[in-house]
Amino acid sequence: MTNILNFFANPAANEASPKDAQQTAGEVFLVGAGPGDPELITVKAMRLLQQADAIVYDRLANPALLEYAGDNCDLIYVGKKKDQHSLPQDQICELLAILARCGKNVVRLKGGDPFIFGRGGEEVEHLNKQGINCHIVPGITAAIGCGASTQIPLTHRDHAHAVTFITGHRQNGKMHINWDLALQKDSTVVFYMGLSNLLEITTQLIARGCPASKPFAVVAQGTAQEQQVLVGTVGDIAARLEKHPLPSPALLIMGDVVRANGYAQKLAD
Numbered sequence: 001m002t003n004i005l006n007f008f009a010n011p012a013a014n015e016a017s018p019k020d021a022q023q024t025a026g027e028v029f030l031v032g033a034g035p036g037d038p039e040l041i042t043v044k045a046m047r048l049l050q051q052a053d054a055i056v057y058d059r060l061a062n063p064a065l066l067e068y069a070g071d072n073c074d075l076i077y078v079g080k081k082k083d084q085h086s087l088p089q090d091q092i093c094e095l096l097a098i099l100a101r102c103g104k105n106v107v108r109l110k111g112g113d114p115f116i117f118g119r120g121g122e123e124v125e126h127l128n129k130q131g132i133n134c135h136i137v138p139g140i141t142a143a144i145g146c147g148a149s150t151q152i153p154l155t156h157r158d159h160a161h162a163v164t165f166i167t168g169h170r171q172n173g174k175m176h177i178n179w180d181l182a183l184q185k186d187s188t189v190v191f192y193m194g195l196s197n198l199l200e201i202t203t204q205l206i207a208r209g210c211p212a213s214k215p216f217a218v219v220a221q222g223t224a225q226e227q228q229v230l231v232g233t234v235g236d237i238a239a240r241l242e243k244h245p246l247p248s249p250a251l252l253i254m255g256d257v258v259r260a261n262g263y264a265q266k267l268a269d
């Protein structure tokens, strides 16, 4: 495994790494790893992992996927370790650019889909500005994966005619939720990154007119063998979660679809 700090400790050496000025620049592939179950990856993603010179991966990409890497592939972890900061986003962008300029074919492996709350947009923008070829390989995003593995259909002719993905994350101490979107009728709302703000999210929803009886599910480690699901309502899910804490990553699913089938109903009993 490569120590990423070396890339930043000596930038001059990085620039000198191409064997000669004629060396062809490499390309970067932003690849979706899927939500957890390592079999939920595309055939194209698997092939790119096998052919990569370097794989830059983060915490949500299942490490089992790294077994597809060839013997000489550099495996570079840029995710957050417990109690430590992750590599800042601008340095990740620069790392991808440096590797490509050194002639490497780089896979940037991201959990779920690179363009759904995955900062893929920022990485593409940076690479495009530098004239580096960049390709996107979509992955199954957590909402789609968790819907399938819990048998909660995100749309349903009888219950939901739209589905909205919202981030429940705080930025600079504030939540930036468009509550009108979250309160749309006949639709399913999926909150990413909302587990630690669940109480505030549900309190705000009720304060803004959401019925407390609206079905609500929390899906932790969705699609993985360790998956856990908690089902309740907007009014009681925070208390249920306090009794049965769930680990991250977790997704919040709100809408009548949560009770659209027997499986979710059974879990709630």
Ligand code: SAH
Pocket (backbone or CB within 6 Å): 035, 036, 060, 110, 111, 112, 113, 114, 115, 116, 117, 118, 140, 141, 142, 143, 146, 191, 192, 193, 194, 219, 220, 221, 222, 223, 224, 248, 249, 250, 251, 252
């Ligand atoms: N790009 C990713 C999302 C990254 S944001 C994707 O498309 O899925 C990280 C958030 O995604 C987590 O906080 C959590 O809300 C959700 N998430 C990712 N993997 C998950 C999983 N296996 N189960 C439940 N939620 C998951």
